[in-house]
Every structure is written in structure tokens, then in C-alpha cells.
Amino acid sequence: MLQIQYLRDHKDEIIKRLAVKNFKDTAIIDQVLELDQQRRETQRQLDDTLAESKKSAKAIGQLMKENKKDEADKAKEKTTELKQKSKELQERLNDITNKQQKLLLDIPNVPHESVPAGNSEDDNILIKEDGTKPEVSKDHLPHWELAKKFNLIDFDQGVKITGAGFPVYKNKGARLQRALQSFFLDSALEAGYDEVQPPLLVNEASGYGTGQLPDKDGQMYHIPADNFYLIPTAEVPITNLYRDMIVDEKDLPLKNSAYSACFRREAGSYGKDVRGLNRLHQFDKVEIVQVVHPGKSYETLEGMLNYIISLVEKLELPYRVLKLCGGDTSFAAALTYDVEVFSAAQNRWLEVSSVSNFEAFQANRMKLRIKTEDGKKQPAHTLNGSALAFPRILAALLENNQQAGKIKVPRVLVNYTNFEYID
RNA sequence: GGAGACGUGGCAGAGUGGUCGAUUGCGGCGGUCUUGAAAACCGUUGAGGUUAGUAGCCUCCGGGGGUUCGAAUCCCUCCGUCUCCGCCA
Numbered sequence: 471m472l473q474i475q476y477l478r479d480h481k482d483e484i485i486k487r488l489a490v491k492n493f494k495d496t497a498i499i500d501q502v503l504e505l506d507q508q509r510r511e512t513q514r515q516l517d518d519t520l521a522e523s524k525k526s527a528k529a530i531g532q533l534m535k536e537n538k539k540d541e542a543d544k545a546k547e548k549t550t551e552l553k554q555k556s557k558e559l560q561e562r563l564n565d566i567t568n569k570q571q572k573l574l575l576d577i578p579n580v581p582h583e584s585v586p587a588g589n590s591e592d593d594n595i596l597i598k599e600d601g602t603k604p605e606v607s608k609d610h611l612p613h614w615e616l617a618k619k620f621n622l623i624d625f626d627q628g629v630k631i632t633g634a635g636f637p638v639y640k641n642k643g644a645r646l647q648r649a650l651q652s653f654f655l656d657s658a659l660e661a662g663y664d665e666v667q668p669p670l671l672v673n674e675a676s677g678y679g680t681g682q683l684p685d686k687d688g689q690m691y692h693i694p695a696d697n698f699y700l701i702p703t704a705e706v707p708i709t710n711l712y713r714d715m716i717v718d719e720k721d722l723p724l725k726n727s728a729y730s731a732c733f734r735r736e737a738g739s740y741g742k743d744v745r746g747l748n749r750l751h752q753f754d755k756v757e758i759v760q761v762v763h764p765g766k767s768y769e770t771l772e773g774m775l776n777y778i779i780s781l782v783e784k785l786e787l788p789y790r791v792l793k794l795c796g797g798d799t800s801f802a803a804a805l806t807y808d809v810e811v812f813s814a815a816q817n818r819w820l821e822v823s824s825v826s827n828f829e830a831f832q833a834n835r836m837k838l839r840i841k842t843e844d845g846k847k848q849p850a851h852t853l854n855g856s857a858l859a860f861p862r863i864l865a866a867l868l869e870n871n872q873q874a875g876k877i878k879v880p881r882v883l884v885n886y887t888n889f890e891y892i893d
Numbered sequence: 894g895g896a897g898a899c900g901u902g903g904c905a906g907a908g909u910g911g912u913c914g915a916u917u918g919c920g921g922c923g924g925u926c927u928u929g930a931a932a933a934c935c936g937u938u939g940a941g942g943u944u945a946g947u948a949g950c951c952u953c954c955g956g957g958g959g960u961u962c963g964a965a966u967c968c969c970u971c972c973g974u975c976u977c978c979g980c981c982a
Contacts, residue, residue, distance in 0.1 A: 509942095510942090510943065510944095513942065513943060513951080514943065514944095514950090514951090516951075516952095517942085517943070517950055517951040517952085518951085519951095520950090520951060520952085521950060523962085523963090524951090524963085526962075526963095527911080527962055527963040528911075528912055529962095530911085531911040531912075531962090532911090534911080534962095542962080543962090545962070546962040546963095547962085548962085549962045549963080550962065552962095553961095553962080716939095716940085844947095845947085846947095847940090
């Protein structure tokens with residue numbers, strides 16, 4: 471959510487930058503500012519009325535003590551009138567505030583000035599590409615074939631017990647997943663992230679806090695009986711740990727990591743995108759989150775990106791980094807980098823991480839502020855990134871490392887798997 | 894799930910209708926004293942809105958609603974915590 475003060479002061483610039491995200495509903499911004507004007511005016515009227523009524527009520531107390539009943543009764547009448555007036559003003563103010571709030575929630579975050587215009591992933595900018603793509607021969611198999619051949623993942627049984635997009639990992643497939651979890655969590659710990667294990671279900675307020683609601687309602691699994699949502703990423707519970715908090719500047723940065731299962735409805739996906747592990751309804755991920763001083767968030771973003779790259783390098787996977795264009799940058803993000811690994815048998819790049827700076831957008835929604843040394847308060851900046859998502863890493867590992875009759879496990883994972891080959 | 898108790902400022906804990914945004918203690922910050930520190934003493938110390946403003950004014954005692962001239966204090970409701978019972982990984 472944008473700060474109303476910021477919107478008031480930089481309206482034209484904001485409209486211009488939102489166009490980069492293909493947000494062209496400028497009428498909504500005019501409406502918000504108009505409502506803001508009304509809000510402040512009504513607030514002022516209400517304050518004055520309440521002040522008068524309060525003064526009058528206090529005077530009555532005094533008159534009662536002095537046994538001046540007639541004067542007290544007179545004052546009561548006056549106060550009753552004032553009360554009626556303030557009640558009306560209060561209702562009007564609530565109405566205006568609610569409308570304004572609702573509209574504000576629908577305005578996306580302003581993209582960073584370096585974000586290029588664009589409509590789709592084709593307009594993303596290649597920042598970096600590194601690593602050696604493996605030689606691919608004709609008998610190279612895609613990961614879903616390998617998973618079957620080596621009995622690592624059972625997609626059909628997943629369909630039976632739940633539905634498509636809910637695979638069952640087995641044997642060395644399951645152990646490899648466990649190895650990834652430990653490797654990613656240990657690495658994050660070493661990089662200074664405090665480990666947490668959050669709930670996988672969150673309430674509505676948390677969904678609004680990080681910006682999934684109301685924008686992505688329908689993408690999350692919802693449990694109506696309790697009005698809970700299954701988390702689409704650990705970003706939601708972790709960042710919301712700091713909702714409604716005022717953090718001392720000297721305690722920054724706050725750094726957390728968490729492993730969690732993630733649940734996404736992925737309505738509308740189809741074709742090769744959902745084949746095998748490429749896109750699932752339930753998957754595993756280690757997420758990293760930081761809460762930082764506004765002056766340091768872009769520096770932090772680069773640091774997080776470099777950390778993520780280091781993981782991919784340790785896994786010996788060829789990768790590339792993209793800066794997302796406006797059209798591909800999510801509702802809540804100001805700047806996002808995607809990290810993709812090359813999956814040899816499919817001959818395609820798979821997104822395994824997305825790291826974003828949300829600036830004050832989430833902090834504003836969830837009232838997460840920092841207190842500076844001179845006692846001033848301002849919204850913090852929040853960031854998060856996948857470090858990393860398991861399924862596509864697994865897909866690339868299987869496809870890229872296949873040899874005659876076996877698959878080689880990268881050296882860094884052998885400590886965790888206790889096997890060198892899948893055979 | 895059933896019965897009962899309770900939710901007050903960073904924490905502890907008063908206040909049960911009238912200048913209470915709230916006694917007090919601890920913690921934090923500033924000062925006196927000290928070579929320095931501790932102790933002691935003095936002062937200060939929540940959040941939001943409006944505003945050029947660290948001036949004034951208004952709002953906030955779990956959330957929402959109600960009674961009243963006036964509510965932290967009474968009523969309703971929701972949420973949460975605790976105790977006992979039941980169930981249970």
C-alpha cells in the first residue's frame with residue numbers, strides 16, 4: 471500500500487511509473503486523493519465537535535458537584551445535540567476512510583525507476599548467465615521419465631490420493647528432497663538468517679499484510695470454516711511476524727529463513743508448463759526474508775541475489791539472472807530478479823528463485839515501522855527471495871546429471887544424501 | 894467440545910461511571926554525585942490522526958457495537974489467554 475502522503479506529493483510521477491506496470495487506472499488515484507481531502511475536512515469537523523462536547527460534559531460534572539442542577543440540565547441538552555452531530559460526522563468519516571482504504575489496497579506498488587516497461591517475460595532483461603550447459607544426447611530423458619525409471623516420484627499415486635500437481639516423492643527422491651531442505655537451511659543459517667518454522671495456514675489479516683489479498687484471492691487455497699488460507703510461500707507467515715511492530719533502528723536488519731510446503735491453486739495453467747515438476751499445487755521451498763532500513767534495501771536486494779546465485783553455483787547448475795519488466799513484476803514488488811536454471815533434457819530455463827524488494831509497500835499495509843535514533847518513525851523496507859524452490863532444482867539436477875544407467879548427485883549434497891548416485 | 898476466570902502503556906500491576914491517557918514499581922533515556930562505574934537522588938519515557946510544527950486539538954485501556962450529559966469502569970458480541978473436565982499426535 472502506498473503512503474497517502476507520498477501519493478499526495480508525487481501524484482504525477484507515480485502515475486507515470488505505474489504505467490510501466492501497465493496500471494492505467496488513474497481515475498482510482500484521483501478518487502483516493504479526493505477522498506483524502508474529504509477525510510481530513512471531516513476529521514477536523516469531528517475533532518472540533520468532540521472537543522466542545524467533551525468540555526461540556528466535564529462542566530456538567532462540576533455543576534453536579536456544586537448542586538447547580540438547572541444549569542447542568544441545560545448543558546445536558548446542549549451536549550446531546552453535539553453528540554448527535556459528532557455521531558453523524560463519525561459515520562461519515564468511517565465511510566470515507568473505508569472507501570479510501572479499499573481503493574488504496576487496489577493500487578499496486580510503484581516500480582523502481584530502473585524497471586523497464588514490458589508486457590511479458592519476453593521483455594525481461596538478461597543480467598547474467600553462467601555455468602556450463604551439459605552435452606545432451608538423444609537418449610537423455612526428461613525428469614518425469616527419470617523419476618519413473620528410478621522410482622523417485624510417483625505422480626499417479628499423487629493423483630489418486632489428492633489430485634494432479636501433488637506428487638509423492640519416494641526412496642532416493644524423498645531423501646534428495648530432505649537433503650535439499652537441510653542444505654538450504656544450513657546455508658541460510660551460515661549467511662546469518664535466523665531459522666523459523668511458521669504455520670502453514672494464515673488468517674486473512676496476514677494475507678492482506680503481504681499483499682496476496684485482495685489481489686491474488688483465488689490463487690490461494692482457502693478454508694472457509696475457519697477463514698484460513700494455505701500459504702503460497704513462507705514469505706506470508708514470516709513477514710507477518712513483524713506486523714504491527716515498531717522495530718528499533720539498531721536491531722536492523724531482521725533476517726529470517728524458513729522451510730515450508732507451499733500451496734498454490736495455479737488456476738489456468740496448462741501444457742508443458744505443468745508437466746512433471748515444472749508447476750505444482752504443493753511444493754517445498756526455503757524462503758529468506760529481510761526487514762531493513764529504507765536506505766539500505768537495494769544494497770540488501772543485491773546481497774540476497776548474490777546469496778541465491780551462490781547456492782545455484784554450489785549445486786553446479788547453469789543459470790541466468792533476469793531483471794523483470796514492469797508487466798512481469800508482481801503487484802507488491804518494486805523490483806524483482808528471477809534466477810533460472812537450465813534443464814538440459816527439456817532444453818529450457820526453469821525459474822527457481824524470485825527475489826524482490828517491496829520497499830515500504832508491505833510494511834505500510836502491516837504497520838511495520840522502524841524507530842530512528844531521534845525517535846521518528848517510518849515504514850521499514852521488506853524483501854524476500856526463494857533460496858530455493860525444490861521441484862525445479864530437482865528437475866534440473868536429474869536431467870543435467872544423468873549418465874549411462876545412473877544419475878550423479880552434486881558433491882555439495884552428498885554429505886546430506888549419503889549416496890553419490892541414483893541408480 | 895463443556896464449565897469458570899481474565900484481557901490496562903516495553904514488562905509487572907492499580908484503577909469499577911465524572912478533569913484518567915490513566916497511581917505505582919521495574920526497565921529505557923537524560924542529569925546530579927564519582928577519576929570511572931555501581932548505589933542514591935532528580936527529571937523524562939506509548940501509539941495514531943490533523944498541522945509547517947517535537948504548538949494546540951481529537952482518538953486509542955484486546956476488536957466491534959450499545960447504554961449515559963459523561964465509560965478503562967455498565968451491557969451485548971467477537972477474538973485471545975488461563976484454570977478444571979472431556980478428547981488426543
